[in-house]
Amino acid sequence: MVRDCLFHKERDRDYGAAYPEAGVCLDSINAVEGYITAPEGATGTFFDTRATVNDVLQAKDTKFDLYVLGRAHFFNVCCPTLSVHRS
Numbered sequence: 001m002v003r004d005c006l007f008h009k010e011r012d013r014d015y016g017a018a019y020p021e022a023g024v025c026l027d028s029i030n031a032v033e034g035y036i037t038a039p040e041g042a043t044g045t046f047f048d049t050r051a052t053v054n055d056v057l058q059a060k061d062t063k064f065d066l067y068v069l070g071r072a073h074f075f076n077v078c079c080p081t082l083s084v085h086r087s
Helices: 024-036 045-058
Strands: none
16 A cells, blocks of 8 residues: 555556545555455454464464554544454
């Protein structure tokens, strides 16, 4: 999304109109939102994060500490009914 909306490195690429008009940036934002808000059980942020943590925890002889940084609850404006406290 950052590449498509902010850092236009590919000089020969047509990025289309600036956001919020239709173009590569809007398409990229919609794709990211779909990934973040995908329902449980589907491929998305929740599924991929859980799968990654499970893979690490199943590894033998691996010391693993998980640190979660950020302020996700401050950005939960598009889908306020979603809970960030899933288990």
